[in-house]
Every structure is written in C-alpha cells, then in structure tokens.
Amino acid sequence: MRRAECWEVLGDLDRAVADLTTLLGFEPDRAGPYYQRGRLHLARGDHPAAATDFAAALDRDPTHAGAAAGFAEARRGLRSVQS
Secondary structure, three states: OHHHHHHHHOOOHHHHHHHHHHHHHHOOOOHHHHHHHHHHHHHOOOHHHHHHHHHHHHHHOOOOHHHHHHHHHHHHHHHHHHO
C-alpha cells in the first residue's frame, strides 16, 4: 500500500489504483486496500467505483468508520449526478 500512497502524493491516481488492485489480488480479505482505492476513485470523481470499494471494505470490517463515511459521500455523489 505504501507504493500506492507514493503514487497518490505524486498525483498519479491511475497508478495508485492499479497498485491497490494488484495488492487486492493477493490480499482480498483486507478492508484497508478497498478503502484506499475507494478514496482514490472518489478523488477521480468515479462515484460508482468508490461506492463499490467502500462497500467491499465495510463487508470485511463493518466498523471501518472511514469506509462508512466514504460510502455515504459516494452515494451523495451518485445522487447528484443522477439529478
């Protein structure tokens, strides 16, 4: 996840997402990578992908406050796009 964080700091969100996607192939049961990837999708304005990743994080850790907040934000973004 550190490399994805570095890509994010450098502004290369596509590479950060790609690194997290690779990580999830090896560790699909961890909530953290889904949460981090959800944040990146949200930053890119991809609300459907963000909502999916935040939901996946919450499936793995229902107490993940960041994922819950991110899911709510992604859902608000989806509603505003549909309006």
